[in-house]
Every structure is written in C-alpha cells, then in structure tokens.
Amino acid sequence: NAGVMQNPRHLVRRRGQEARLRCSPMKGHSHVYWYRQLPEEGLKFMVYLQKENIIDESGMPKERFSAEFPKEGPSILRIQQVVRGDSAAYFCASSPFGGGQDTQYFGPGTRLTVL
C-alpha cells in the first residue's frame, strides 16, 4: 500500500516563474491537506481539499497561490510568479475521513528553491 506520493521532490525556479507541486494521496483517502515548512520552523497549514472541493483555504496566501483536487488525478498546489520568500518545503498529507478527526499521513515533501 503506497504512501502519500509527492513530486517533484526538488524544484528549482527563477523569480517570476510558476511552480506546480503534485500530491497523490494514499489509496482510499479522499481528503488532502497542504502545509508549508520554512527552515527550522514547524509546518503551517495552507489548504484542505476533498475531491473537487476546497474545504478550508484559510492558510493560503490570497494571491499567486491556488490548489485543486480534481475528480481524477493528483492534487496540485500552484504558485504563480514565484518570489524568493516562497522557498520552502511543501508537504501534502491525506486522511480517510477528514474533518481533522483522524490521522493525517504525510508525503516526503517538495523542496522549492527560488533563485
């Protein structure tokens, strides 16, 4: 039973480019969460999605960031016109039941570096 998959594992972008991060949840999980981690910091919640729905995006910057979880395929976190401050590790987690009531299983993360 494969765990949460994220790709790419490392992504390098120049300022102004777009970054697309992908997350495939564990089999049977329909709830996906995205978190960002700055160096030496804990994880900060960004967005919570179910299939085709954004449930809670209270942690996501209003501009340049968007997330989706289509009916088919992985969840995508998209950052447009990246800036140096976007450099961080981005983690995706999935859970079977959602609502924060059960364990979230984390992927290995995507480390984004903005030059």
Added chain:
Amino acid sequence: SQQGEEDPQALSIQEGENATMNCSYKTSINNLQWYRQNSGRGLVHLILIRSNEREKHSGRLRVTLDTSKKSSSLLITASRAADTASYFCATVPPPGAGSYQLTFGKGTKLSVIP
C-alpha cells in the same frame, strides 16, 4: 499565533536514557498528535491522543495529555541513536470550530548520542 509550543527546543541525551518533550497549547482541542521528522525528510505520525484520553502507549513511546493544563508530554524510553530527529506536536480543534487544520509547534530537536 502558534497553537503548540514544544519544550525544550533542543535536547541531547545519551543512548539508553529517556527523553521527555513537552507541548503546551492555547485553545480547546479535539485531539493532539505527535510527529517525528528526520532531517530533510517528511513527517512520520507517532501517536494521536484524543481530548478524553489521558495517556497512550505505543512501543517505547508514552504520551500524556492534561486538558486542564493544556499540555501534553512525549516520553521516549531507552532511547536509540535512530531516535535522533525533530519531534512536533500538532493540535486539531473541536468539531464545529470551523477549522480542520493541524496546528504545529516549532518542534524539539532530539539528539541521541551513541
């Protein structure tokens, strides 16, 4: 503001000793979870303890929760070099709070010296 705050920020012990890490939080919770993160890696879930539970065990791990003090502790007994990692507590708000997010502390860096 950060919901969970771990204490100490860093801890260095000899292999075989016990390690205790504490977590304090500010608002009501549904559950509290402990995670481990090895350097440069993803998070591994260790234990989930619900607000109506006081203590849980899993192998060499023991977690306590005191909701009256809004605090939790993680005890690792008979530590091993492989336990070297950062440990995070994360809280989930009660149902109806309008939020489902895990709120993490900054973590405790544990170093176990062989």
